[in-house]
Amino acid sequence: EAQVTQNPRYLITVTGKKLTVTCSQNMNHEYMSWYRQDPGLGLRQIYYSMNVEVTDKGDVPEGYKVSRKEKRNFPLILESPSPNQTSLYFCASNLAGSTDTQYFGPGTRLTVL
Amino acid sequence: QKEVEQNSGPLSVPEGAIASLNCTYSDRVSQSFFWYRQYSGKSPELIMSIYSNGDKEDGRFTAQLNKASQYVSLLIRDSQPSDSATYLCASQGEKLTFGTGTRLTIIP
Numbered sequence: 001e002a003q004v005t006q007n008p009r010y011l012i013t014v015t016g017k018k019l020t021v022t023c024s025q026n027m028n029h030e031y032m033s034w035y036r037q038d039p040g041l042g043l044r045q046i047y048y049s050m051n052v053e054v055t056d057k058g059d060v061p062e063g064y065k066v067s068r069k070e071k072r073n074f075p076l077i078l079e080s081p082s083p084n085q086t087s088l089y090f091c092a093s094n095l096a097g098s099t100d101t102q103y104f105g106p107g108t109r110l111t112v113l
Numbered sequence: 114q115k116e117v118e119q120n121s122g123p124l125s126v127p128e129g130a131i132a133s134l135n136c137t138y139s140d141r142v143s144q145s146f147f148w149y150r151q152y153s154g155k156s157p158e159l160i161m162s163i164y165s166n167g168d169k170e171d172g173r174f175t176a177q178l179n180k181a182s183q184y185v186s187l188l189i190r191d192s193q194p195s196d197s198a199t200y201l202c203a204s205q206g207e208k209l210t211f212g213t214g215t216r217l218t219i220i221p
Contacts, residue, residue, distance in 0.1 A: 040121075040213060041213065042201070042211045042212055042213035042214060043157070043201065043211040044211075045208065045209070048208075058208070090156055090157070099145060099147060099162070099203075099205050099209055100147075100159070100162050102159055102209075104156035104157050104158070105156060106155070106156055107154075107155070107156050
């Protein structure tokens, strides 16, 4: 089954404690991205990757890091989380140049106290 | 700042009626437009894409695009309670930009 998986699905943490949200896809998609979704602000792109070892900033990259060492995985790293990073996070993937093929992961609800 | 604007709703429509969702975009270089459906607590799901001016129909859904007016719409015919969700409009220019979504409620 074609899918994007994220872990964990729910996380409550404290300010400053480093965390990683994993994302994996099994569709051999080149393009992967991370979004955060906040009430009234919609989906905003954090980072994206066009292929292995190729990543770039989206609209709201501050406070986040990513890496793309393998095609299937695209982890999101919060080195020092802060309460304003409390949000619903989605990973997505698609074939390069084909938004029609975009799949979203199930989401990770993060709370930073 | 390239923007996609949607009326946040909520939009309430009786079961069996036509639901009409609207979206405007500011980036004139946008070539592709998408409608996503998002149920509460779930991830967005792509339901329609449109690239050319005019209408595109898929089952009960019709997407309409007017590039001159920078306007995209989604019509849902014979609305069902299962259509109750938030609908996100997105435009693809240099990047994919989402609107904030319109919450649709179908009243039985």
